[in-house]
Amino acid sequence: MKHEQLWAPWRLEYIQAGDERKAPLPLHAPHRGETDCFLCRDAAETPSAANLVVRRGASTITVLNRYPYNNGHLLIAPAAHKSRLDELLAEEHLEVAQTMGRMVVVLEQVIRAEGFNIGLNLGRIAGAGLPGHLHWHVVPRWNGDTNFMPVTAGIKVIPQSLEALWQALNDALSAV
Numbered sequence: 001m002k003h004e005q006l007w008a009p010w011r012l013e014y015i016q017a018g019d020e021r022k023a024p025l026p027l028h029a030p031h032r033g034e035t036d037c038f039l040c041r042d043a044a045e046t047p048s049a050a051n052l053v054v055r056r057g058a059s060t061i062t063v064l065n066r067y068p069y070n071n072g073h074l075l076i077a078p079a080a081h082k083s084r085l086d087e088l089l090a091e092e093h094l095e096v097a098q099t100m101g102r103m104v105v106v107l108e109q110v111i112r113a114e115g116f117n118i119g120l121n122l123g124r125i126a127g128a129g130l131p132g133h134l135h136w137h138v139v140p141r142w143n144g145d146t147n148f149m150p151v152t153a154g155i156k157v158i159p160q161s162l163e164a165l166w167q168a169l170n171d172a173l174s175a176v
Helices: 010-016 038-043 090-111 148-152 162-174
Strands: 053-056 060-064 074-078 115-120 136-141
Touching (some): 038 060, 038 074, 074 090, 090 136
Antiparallel strands (some): 053 060, 115 136
């Protein structure tokens, strides 16, 4: 059997993080200026490769997932810290949906995604890692993208660095 090297440097930060980094975030909604929520922190900043913010809309934020399931894994969230669907204004619902549609097209163009899993984990019991701030996952898929690595070695191969992907998406979004 041929041995191949797999490179996924962004996973090291998560693997080496202490329990406090991996501990669940508080369930309360932070007040303006509170920094417990990475989406709130990122929403306040200008989109950049450093914060992995791909796009900031009037009421949404799109960021690259630091611990992606697949290359191009995005999080799309309302900019306001809201934990329930019934808290969203009609304009926020609409912009989230429009942003998901636009990012699907951009991901098809930039990384040639052939399909997508799009979903929301609503509440900690449903798997939300950040239950206090709604966010939708947009996970690009390709024919044959499943392989033996997740099953036999617990490894998912991500073929592109987050920085390179951010640059490619930023270039595509700037061109429109």
